[in-house]
Amino acid sequence: MFVIGERINGMFKNVAEAIKKKDKAVIQAIAKKQIAAGASALDVNVGPTSDDPKETMKWLVKSISEVTDITLAIDTTKLDVMEAGLDACKAKSILNSVNANDDKLKNLLPLAKKYNSSIIALTMDKVGIPKDSDGRLELAMKIVASCMEHGIDLSDLYIDAVILPINVAQVHAREVLKTIRESKMLANPAPKTILGLSNVSQGALPKYKSLINRTFVSMAISSGLDAAIMDAEDKDLMESVITAELLMEKQLYADSYIDAYKKSKNLS
């Protein structure tokens, strides 16, 4: 699975502090740690408190680029911050995110095209997140059509069916899984699917968060999930991902299959 590490986010205290002090060593260490744990890309989010999000995004991207050329997912809702991030990124980038709003699609898809970025697209619009899979798929179809109009290769599109915290929106998990399965039928080649995984356990008891995350990711992989923004440093979670993919025959079995996966990805 394509794992996008979630830790470079201004919502985390140590990242917020590093941003404030312009301490790039902290950011670079977090980046390296996630890559060593198995991340194939890193999410970059300046967080809610930055005074100058545009400059902060540029600084974050440049700081990370000094130590790795891994793919970066520029995570922001602001158009100018997005462009600043994509422009600063010399490696492959992912635009995180667009949704089914007309103005979002109109403004962001040309940016993705310009910077040759992959796209994460949330199945939501101005009205909000649909309660069922049919509503989500309708929005996904709108996004797919819009991408096609903009000449974007659908294998660069990741549909995010938006999982909500299980403690407040239990009914959504099942609908998200159904959306993942059926997104594959929207076009040929099919768009890819992604989840912001940690959201599912937001608000749950800390001792159960990892368990909820890894159970849900296994279920999602069995529904065809291609990628997740998640905590790559959660060893149990990573091993569940590897095992779920093994059971789905994405990897060939060998007795030391976890070891084989790590060797394939050059992980320690």
Place this chain on the structure above:
Amino acid sequence: MERVIDKWQARISEVTIGSKKPVKIGGETGMFFIKDEDQCPNPPLVAMEVWDMEPPAWPDTLKSNFGSALSDPSAWARLCVEKFSADMICLRLASTHPDSKNSSVQDAGKTLESVLKAVDVPLIVIGSDSPEKDNDVMVQCAETAKGQNCLFGIATQDNYKTLAAACLSGGHCIISEAPIDINIAKQLNILICDMQFSSDRIVIHHATGALGYGLEYTYSIMERTRLAGLSDDKMLSMPLINFIGQEVWRTKEAKTGDETQKDWGPAKDRGALLETATACAYLNCGSDILVMNHPKAVEETKKIIKELCKG
């Protein structure tokens, strides 16, 4: 009709063998010979077998090609390279088998040394199929050929540590073998890599079945291996080898003479044809080294490789 071209995530690892005239194998970017998928960076190579004794079971139709060289491994190797254009030599130390001549470890080392001196092409060195004796013989041979970057075989799940350690210390590549079991093949490669062996120094042998003798099982497992390798499974992304001659010349179709089977076509052509046909099948499921016996089959196979690599 639209041609479907697959985009692969990864490429097959490139293995360099030999030191005087090193060759590269592997490096495929797609399924073999599919235009626009596989750039065919290193065309498959043909190695010819040389034994350290006259092969007792070879029929005259095969032996007659080598004449007196059969009793002198270095002359035999030179003949294969100079006259028959072999890309590599596969030295089979058959005489070391306890049930054969039980030649000594030192004799094996001397034979290897003489062949190394006789030819510039890279060497494949394999034992006598006696696991215990092979361990001793290979340790000696890996030391004798130190720095020559030979390809040594054959490591199996039950017996890989000694050979892998000998290859590591002598700076050689290794053949890993798990007969018709892709999961064990993968596991064996993991185990060999755990010994600090670099994955780009391993060549996989699943098995070789001659035409009519289970070729299709090997074919499909090799195809699956290649698909896994191209899908970024690094523990299966190694080049592949097949012992074509060894298997074909065991079959009754290759060995039986004209006097017993008049309606099978002339015996002098039959074995070489079977060897060529078998080699062709393995080329098409990704074989990177074909170890062969009959000069005519070698010639034909090399022509076919050239044609296929034109795209």
